[in-house]
Amino acid sequence: MYLTREEKEMLDGKYGEGVATAMKVLVGVGEAFGAEQMVEISRAHVALSNQEADLWFVEKLVRGGATCKVSPTVNPGFNLEYFQEVTEIDRADEEIIKRTRAAYKAIGATLTYNCTPYLEKNVPRFGEVTAYSESSATPYINSVYGARTNREAAQSALCAAVTGRTPLYGFLLDKNRKGQVLVEVQAEIKDDFDYQMLGYCVPKKTGHGVPVFTGLPQNPSPEALMNLGAQLNTAGAVPLYHIVGVTPEAPTLEAAFHGEEPQKRVVVTDQDFQEIKNAISSEGGKIDFALFGCPHLTISQVGRVARLLEGKELAVELWLCTSSLTKELAKRMGFWETIRRAGGHIVEDTCIDQPCWHHLYGKKGVTESPKCAYYTKRRNMEFVIRSIEDCVEAAIKGEVE
């Protein structure tokens, strides 16, 4: 693999051990994928996970004197101060979140603690070369904006942020961005929730190929596209898709496939939606809580919840996870007051897959996100998956149909 003089110096330790480690990882990744050279990146997002390995690695880079050349936005951990008010947090978990915050601050990350950087604070332009980890972020960056990123590991994205480089391979190259599987959507698409089902059922049909959708509405909301990408890249490994007439690399069917024939054609029907919903959702009945925000809710979604809770009282706990910016907007717009009065919480900087939810373990909840239900399985949380509207209604009644 060809390296510039500066890149060689990074690898040889001229800029310290931390930078050398980061460059060693990137060279290894590059060689694994047959990259011929590095490219400069202008943006990065690191899916900090607040787990031991994550912390060990970022602290190792910090000890080696590394700071980020391109300051990345970062994923949520959990909001220690908020949860200490309402529940018990283990001493060990408190320790690890404090060390995580300190390490990412020391390495020079932009402390957004939010998993939808593509909607606020880290929005790329068409064609921009970037390094994003986080399953809902990579498809949005690639597909909706037409910027370029591989499906980075949290660690490889951090190495890219430190060195300002990433190996040139995969989805950074034109030839790998062409569509491979034609997905004809015959199912009726009524609202944003249908994109959750669409995203979750497609990878099983398409496998590893880049899907190209036809038959979808021509003006989807940001939330619809956020849902689609998050579920595609959770149920499978799909960091790039195209929607004909909607996403920038697919003005026509022909353009989406780079003039070639699809390798495979699949059809998605209403029955597929029903089957996937039955497969991944628990059965209805009494519930103990409602949890939203995987990925973090937008202000428009928070507003929808607030309007449904106007003058109502919740029968069970209701939690909305969102960014600090969105929470601030929710305060200004009166949404927070409405939700709080009904007995609900809006918590910023927090992910549904964190050790702050002990009080919900072994309980049954409702959520709008299949991804939320998937990652909390190992925390022994059970979920019924419904639309936001149905979930809020269930939280008011204490049970779901």
Next chain:
Amino acid sequence: MTGQPAIFGCHKISGGRAQGEALVSTDDICFYLVDPNSGKVIEKGHSLEGQSIAGKVLIFPSGKGSSVVQADGLYQLSLKGTAPKAMIIQYPETVLVSSAIIMEVPLVDQLEPEFYQRVFSGDQVEVDADNRTVKVIRQR
């Protein structure tokens, strides 16, 4: 009875050299679903379910799992001394590749099809990533 060692070329992903007992998996592996204390695969329905990968030369198609859980899984195994000694894969993906390099576990790919016909769980295998060779010493 041991036979003549067979030597194959390979492509280095993560450097280093190690010898150990081969363990062949037909399924992709997520190290988050391996018990760090015993090294045993705990994923239901996995072709290695219940078997220990500790100290083995692990031969499998590819990694799977989200960007963070794979690294944490391999990290926990390394911490407890139950990580594989080396890994041989067919389909590299970024998350597994960066995890292996960070944890300094030798990892190679691009073995010829004959390798997969020759190697069985229980064989002694030496992976020399730096010299791009894999040696199989038949144990049966």
